[in-house]
Amino acid sequence: QVQLQESGPGLVKPSGTLSLTCAVSGGSISSSNWWSWVRQPPGKGLEWIGEIYHSGSTNYNPSLKSRVTISVDKSKNQFSLKLSSVTAADTAVYYCARDMDDSSGFRAFDIWGQGTMVTVSS
Amino acid sequence: EIVLTQSPGTLSLSPGERATLSCRASQSVSSSYLAWYQQKPGQAPRLLIYGASSRATGIPDRFSGSGSGTDFTLTISRLEPEDFAVYYCQQYGSSLRFGQGTKLEIK
Numbered sequence: 001q002v003q004l005q006e007s008g009p010g011l012v013k014p015s016g017t018l019s020l021t022c023a024v025s026g027g028s029i030s031s032s033n034w035w036s037w038v039r040q041p042p043g044k045g046l047e048w049i050g051e052i053y054h055s056g057s058t059n060y061n062p063s064l065k066s067r068v069t070i071s072v073d074k075s076k077n078q079f080s081l082k083l084s085s086v087t088a089a090d091t092a093v094y095y096c097a098r099d100m101d102d103s104s105g106f107r108a109f110d111i112w113g114q115g116t117m118v119t120v121s122s
Numbered sequence: 123e124i125v126l127t128q129s130p131g132t133l134s135l136s137p138g139e140r141a142t143l144s145c146r147a148s149q150s151v152s153s154s155y156l157a158w159y160q161q162k163p164g165q166a167p168r169l170l171i172y173g174a175s176s177r178a179t180g181i182p183d184r185f186s187g188s189g190s191g192t193d194f195t196l197t198i199s200r201l202e203p204e205d206f207a208v209y210y211c212q213q214y215g216s217s218l219r220f221g222q223g224t225k226l227e228i229k
Contacts, residue, residue, distance in 0.1 A: 046210055048220065062123065106157075107157070110178060
């Protein structure tokens with residue numbers, strides 16, 4: 001079955017750029033699904049960051065849009081997140097997630113990665 | 123932008139009891155785009171309910187979802203020890219938002 005695995009630096013300096021990758025295994029990123037990034041600050045709730053389709057179409061959380069770029073690499077079967085101008089408020093566990101099949105008519109994340117902790121600190 | 127408000131913030135119950143969790147939206151939400159998740163400490167969220175009332179694969183039938191418009195409910199008919207966790211509702215309207223969560227704790 002499809003599995004997702006996040007990877008990237010666990011420590012990023014303030015004002016720098018956070019970069020993460022989500023590798024998709026057991027399935028194709030070119031399937032009929034949207035692929036998302038979700039984050040969770042320590043002890044807090046979930047925040048959606050944005051999503052991408054294999055065509056390259058994207059949607060972003062309006063509150064983060066100016067700092068976020070999500071891209072897809074079909075040759076490597078993965079998608080990536082870049083978050084610029086980070087501060088301590090961006091410290092969180094970052095998850096990648098797959099939305100249900102686009103043809104189902106539903107929107108819900110049926111598969112999640114295990115998450116990766118990113119700390120913003122000098 | 124649609125805001126989801128979950129209540130109560132914390133729910134203290136005993137195993138075997140019935141749990142009723144509420145998710146209220148600031149504007150009408152398509153039921154097709156309303157989901158519920160369970161999250162345990164140190165784990166990723168797990169999809170329980172999609173389309174407001176459909177159970178995800180492998181989810182026990184003691185979990186049920188209902189509601190429409192602005193008011194949605196997750197019900198756990200008889201609590202098992204493994205059900206004590208944090209629960210989030212989520213909607214996709216003009217953007218995707220999660221509720222702030224309800225912590226279900228053992229009384």
